[in-house]
Amino acid sequence: MNSFWSEGDHDTKAPVKITKDKNGVDLVTLQNQRGFSVQVSLHGGQVLSWKNERGEELLFRSSKANSKPPAAVRGGIPICFPQFGNRGCLEQHGFARNKIWEFENNPPLLHHNNRNDNAFIDLLLKPTEEDMRIWPHSYEFRLRVLLTSDGALKLISRIRNIGSKEFSFSIAYHTYFLVSDIGEVRVEGLETLDYLDNLHHKQRFTEQGDTLTFESEVDRVYIGSPHIIGVFDHEKRRTFIIRKEGLPDAVVWNPWEKKAKAITDMGDEEYRQTICVDGAAVEKPIKLKPGEEWTGRLELTALPSI
Numbered sequence: 001m002n003s004f005w006s007e008g009d010h011d012t013k014a015p016v017k018i019t020k021d022k023n024g025v026d027l028v029t030l031q032n033q034r035g036f037s038v039q040v041s042l043h044g045g046q047v048l049s050w051k052n053e054r055g056e057e058l059l060f061r062s063s064k065a066n067s068k069p070p071a072a073v074r075g076g077i078p079i080c081f082p083q084f085g086n087r088g089c090l091e092q093h094g095f096a097r098n099k100i101w102e103f104e105n106n107p108p109l110l111h112h113n114n115r116n117d118n119a120f121i122d123l124l125l126k127p128t129e130e131d132m133r134i135w136p137h138s139y140e141f142r143l144r145v146l147l148t149s150d151g152a153l154k155l156i157s158r159i160r161n162i163g164s165k166e167f168s169f170s171i172a173y174h175t176y177f178l179v180s181d182i183g184e185v186r187v188e189g190l191e192t193l194d195y196l197d198n199l200h201h202k203q204r205f206t207e208q209g210d211t212l213t214f215e216s217e218v219d220r221v222y223i224g225s226p227h228i229i230g231v232f233d234h235e236k237r238r239t240f241i242i243r244k245e246g247l248p249d250a251v252v253w254n255p256w257e258k259k260a261k262a263i264t265d266m267g268d269e270e271y272r273q274t275i276c277v278d279g280a281a282v283e284k285p286i287k288l289k290p291g292e293e294w295t296g297r298l299e300l301t302a303l304p305s306i
């Protein structure tokens, strides 16, 4: 179990701990020398926690979250694949978040350019025969979850078509940022973009404001968003920077009061503590011919702001 890690400096191997949750599912904790940590579950390949050097949690997780498979945990970063939302005939957000992933000891070489990346885990999802009946495509979904020495969290997905016919998929890293209060948050980088509004039958609108603030339910897919998006939490004096590659869209979601009350695994007032901003490929599903592989990268950084 200790051969997943470390590249670069072998003398400063990052601590990695594998434990089991109360349902017997493996939980991996990555830690860096500065004390940042990330927790990933094999259930859904879902990041459940990301903490800074002071041990402060950066991701929201509902007090009512149900961690019993197959339901995905309400919070952290569930992965929506191969479908986003109800845009297809599969279950909401696809099945990947409900599956038990495996560890992968020796994944195909993955190049990334930051030599300071020092703790990571490689996970793999492959379809079972039963899965093939629901979505009849042969694929390998490799996920690397990586904590850099600076405390950034990286998620690198590689999806390969190992079958004999083309397929297409959508994907989103459904990131629940933990915020002081939704009224104190603004999102920058989406201004002037077109978005598909899930609250208006997925109709297309154009963002008018200079910056995005929140006063009611929001459920949008921003199309062709920039590679960098900022989530500013004025009260906490914290800024999340989202960097993405291969993920042209950005989903923004907050259920607000009425919908939060209807969500059984979310507290009535908890909508105030989170904003979902997801690096995603939704508007134009990604097509993979036999033998082709797609890579998508998400990098999250949390910085103190003035």
Ligand SMILES: O=P(O)(O)OC[C@H]1O[C@@H](O)[C@H](O)[C@@H](O)[C@@H]1O
Residues within 6 Å of the ligand: 085, 092, 093, 174, 198, 219, 220, 251, 253
């Ligand atoms: O409750 P779920 O399946 O995790 O989905 C939460 C929300 O996820 C968002 O991304 C969707 O746009 C919303 O429509 C949906 O309600």
